[in-house]
Amino acid sequence: xxxxxxxxxxxxxxxxxxxxxxxxxxxxxxxxxxxxxxxxxxxxxxxxxxxxxxxxxxxxxxxxxxxxxxxxxxxxxxxxxxxxxxxxxxxxxxxxxxxxxxxxxxxxxxxxxxxxxxxxxxxxxxxxxxxxxxxxxxxxxxxxxxxxxxxxxxxxxxxxxxxxxxxxxxxxxxxxxxxxxxxxxxxxxxxxxxxxxxxxxxxxxxxxxxxxxxxxxxxxxxxxxxxxxxxxxxxxxxxxxxxxxxxxxxxxxxxxxxxxxxxxxxxxxxxxxxxxxxxxxxxxxxxxxxxxxxxxxxxxxxxxxxxxxxxxxxxxxxxxxxxxxxxxxxxxxxxxxxxxxxxxxxxxxxxxxxxxxxxxxxxx
Ligand SMILES: [Zn+2]
Ligand SMILES: [Zn+2]
Ligand SMILES: [Zn+2]
Numbered sequence: 001x002x003x004x005x006x007x008x009x010x011x012x013x014x015x016x017x018x019x020x021x022x023x024x025x026x027x028x029x030x031x032x033x034x035x036x037x038x039x040x041x042x043x044x045x046x047x048x049x050x051x052x053x054x055x056x057x058x059x060x061x062x063x064x065x066x067x068x069x070x071x072x073x074x075x076x077x078x079x080x081x082x083x084x085x086x087x088x089x090x091x092x093x094x095x096x097x098x099x100x101x102x103x104x105x106x107x108x109x110x111x112x113x114x115x116x117x118x119x120x121x122x123x124x125x126x127x128x129x130x131x132x133x134x135x136x137x138x139x140x141x142x143x144x145x146x147x148x149x150x151x152x153x154x155x156x157x158x159x160x161x162x163x164x165x166x167x168x169x170x171x172x173x174x175x176x177x178x179x180x181x182x183x184x185x186x187x188x189x190x191x192x193x194x195x196x197x198x199x200x201x202x203x204x205x206x207x208x209x210x211x212x213x214x215x216x217x218x219x220x221x222x223x224x225x226x227x228x229x230x231x232x233x234x235x236x237x238x239x240x241x242x243x244x245x246x247x248x249x250x251x252x253x254x255x256x257x258x259x260x261x262x263x264x265x266x267x268x269x270x271x272x273x274x275x276x277x278x279x280x281x282x283x284x285x286x287x288x289x290x291x292x293x294x295x296x297x298x299x300x301x302x303x304x305x306x307x308x309x310x311x312x313x314x315x316x317x318x319x320x321x322x323x324x325x326x327x328x329x330x331x332x333x334x335x336x337x338x339x340x341x342x343x344x345x346x347x348x349x350x351x352x353x354x355x356x357x358x359x360x361x362x363x364x
Contacts (some may be wrong), residue, residue, distance in 0.1 A: 038298035161298025196318035204320030
């Protein structure tokens, strides 16, 4: 990269979608590196006799809600969480919003056993397996929304590795249906609605357009002088026919990546089979890149889609569903926890370049 200005970035970046969130990008030499989160030892066993999520041990989970396929060996199953929300929470749980309200009454907490293979990781799963899994997410989300009108949000997420809150090593995701909208989703909804009211555009679509086409100019706040121009195409990590994986300009986590549909769509439940197939492909390639660059990384992903209920019916034009992938490579410092200001010691530009340039093996 010829852009010298990327060396030693030190600036506060405002999240363009949620302006109340910001990140300090401080890559200058001499900046003390943060304490690294442990890489996890890969457990590549395909079957573990004592694992409640392995085939043959179905009686060790609560009675299943559904499985796919219904006949023969299952490829994925949904079961109630044996330790629903608060019982299951680890101190590093990142779903610590309104949890009290979730357990008071009518929340639901379920586990999706992603794959029968105990130690498989996301990018090793076949694309058609992943797209079937996403279709299963859709189906279960729709059922949960329909089951109780008071449920406002169904969150699908994945924790991978103990630092990311996963207590069972066998690959799995989780669904929490709750009567409140998580604060970060609510913030995105509020700000994107405001942006749409002012500019008549979906801010997510604008950011995608920018990432694919334009240069952005960063101005000095006080003087209005051009501080530097950045070629924003550099934030694109992976592009499919219908989806794009982007490194956010102001990411909280060094290796954070968001995947969004290229065409405007507020609700994940509206994604078609063809959409899910391309989504699977882009996610898989993105995770393969991440694994090559920062192998063994612990991560969370969160599916953000427009909440249901009458308060959100007018968000169809302003909200844009997406998947947030948050690799946990460093332990938050006291400063971060105390100030709420995240510090990134790798510039998003450098992270994106590394992810984009790495060669990944051709996936079958
Ligand atoms: Zn297992
Ligand atoms: Zn949009
Ligand atoms: Zn989001």
